[in-house]
Amino acid sequence: MTLRSRREMLAMSAGLAGAVVLAACGSDKKTTVTTPSSSSTVGTASAAATTAPAAATTTAAAATTAAAASSVPPAKAGGQIGFAWTDTAIEVYRPLIAGAKEEGKARGYQILESNNGGDVAKQLADVSTWVGQGVTGVVMLPIDPAATKNAAKEAKAKGVIVVGYSDKIDGEDGSTTFNHVQGGKGLGENAAKWINDNLSGKAKIGLLVIDEMQVGRDRINSAMDVITAKTKSTVVGRVKAVSAAEALPAVQTMLQANPDMNVVLCVADDGCSGASQAYKAAGIDAKGVYIAGWDGGLSALKSIKDGGYVKAGGALDLKEVGRSVVYVVDNIKNGKEPKDKLHDYVIVDANSGKPLDDLIAAFA
């Protein structure tokens, strides 16, 4: 072995050991957390660039699994449930996964997590890994319904329960979904009332959207249907932006084109804080501005409670949603009901009182 090879071996060993230590520190004491393919936001990077990290992430995943397996007792009655969510960085994930783990503990299931960053290929790779290791069920947010349909078919062929999350999947055994249209219409009603009360029924609206996802279209379009019907408002901009960091420049630019834009609907309420900062930086007073979004993230809920630019939100009971990830699978396994759970949104504003406080408390 050459000097360089020895150095490389030493460095690789140190890296591997570091990964194991990190995994051990980061893993939950009572549930196994595996990450078959870790998050990456490279997006359209070249094939060469995306192939290279596969080995590295596989190593990290193996280290994570090994570390977690050594410290976690295996599930007793239930088995394992793979939860193929998109982006674990989003604030709402914390109460969501907490609810799933609570229910999993009560029913004897281990929850396996996936962080695919919205990349359908990674999501399907994770699901394939879980199916290969013989999980009881997989709960998938269908990033691409066509691709997810095939993955569901393969999973079912191997006796794995398939549950659609947020949207239904063709051939699924059950689902835990959200009433996006109800949430959209509910927030649309709230916005229309505010526009009529404060702007004499005429608003200039900016939309932060993600049109390639059904949930995004349902939320925004349902809200706009109501606002259009009940006010004389006009849409002055429609830009793809989900996170706060994306929303800030998007709203800055929309304000340049339309300095009198006074309503912003954010497809996910993480964007509300970016939109608020854009208005603040432009020196526009919060009193004449209405910003609202969906999900029920902590920052947005606190902003609503504190007053200011964010006036309302369509929130989900995230812990209950997380619990449903487990009990729907368990119900299907044991022939019980409900096998399809539809969650309604709670529309909250500064006057909501206890419902708003309860939603904030879920993040504690």
Place this chain on the structure above:
Amino acid sequence: MNWPASSSNVGGTSATTSPRLRRRRSTSQAERRRRLATWVQQNGVLFALLLMGAFFVSRSDRFLTRGNINIVLLQVAVTGIIAVPAGLLILAGYVDLSVGSVMVLSSVAFGQVFKSSGSVTVAIVVAVLVGVAWGLTSGFFVSFLSFSPIVVTLGGLAAARGIAQVWSQSITVSGFGDAFGKLGTGRWFDTPIPIYVAATVLLMGFYAWNQSTAGRHLAAIGSDEVAARAMGIRTKLLPFLLYGLSGLAAAIGGLIVTSQLDGASVSIGQGEELTVLTAVLLGGVSFKGGRGSLLGVLSGLLFLGSLRNGLILLKVGTFWQQVAVGAALFFAAALDVLYQRLERVALEKASDSDDVDHVTEALGAN
């Protein structure tokens, strides 16, 4: 602009030319191609930027207002800060794909330290140290242990964001006060402060790239590392330090965005590495190293920023906005390929005319 040379010296008829005259003509053609290649590389995106700007001005009376120019510059400021060391790294034949994740890690470090200590100063120092330490660690693996820069920094991309998520529990810390808020939202002579920060970094970058010995050494490393080492250039130390600077720039960028949002959010920096890479490649810096200019990178940055801004001003649909940004990346790749082909043709022609040294020297000087 360095327009291609005129063709006045390539006349004559082939039937009557001597071998010496043919060689001279061949040399002249190679020289013209070299100049064309240099022009394309250095000014192609600038020309595209001017054309695009003219189009947007004709379609929107808001595009060329001072307020909108400030917004465009503000929106490219953070990317510009990170693109300077990133461009130098690519010039030297290296790459740092972890910058977006280092941004969020530094932001989260700032938020968490602020939450526990209550001191903005301490939090800034820790955030900057985290960024520099991450960069130097990547640099150590790449420079001294000869690991692949793509593998190391893509590993860093996943790991740094993962650590940020674990550390913050994906909860945004906010409320850092007005003093820190000035870093991202403050103004001086009606111009946002991040623009001044980016301008300062770019000026330092221009000096490093064009005037300093280190800049020439980095270009030499990118052209031929073995030859550079034989010439006594520190082929390991320079990239190592540059990775540290890349981490520093990412940390500063992360702090500016944190200040703008008044929140240390784990969504910060997502996709930033791709934006930086697009700007650098659009600017004509070769992904293989050894060639490029910071003026080109600046043009690439402004091209991207103006494109996004103009599309929103014109209310172009969201799908078409994505298509346009993808087309910009394709344009960058096409420019790189075009330059390489012109470069190869120039060398081949020069070789035919026994004038390799002349052209190689000329290309190397670039």
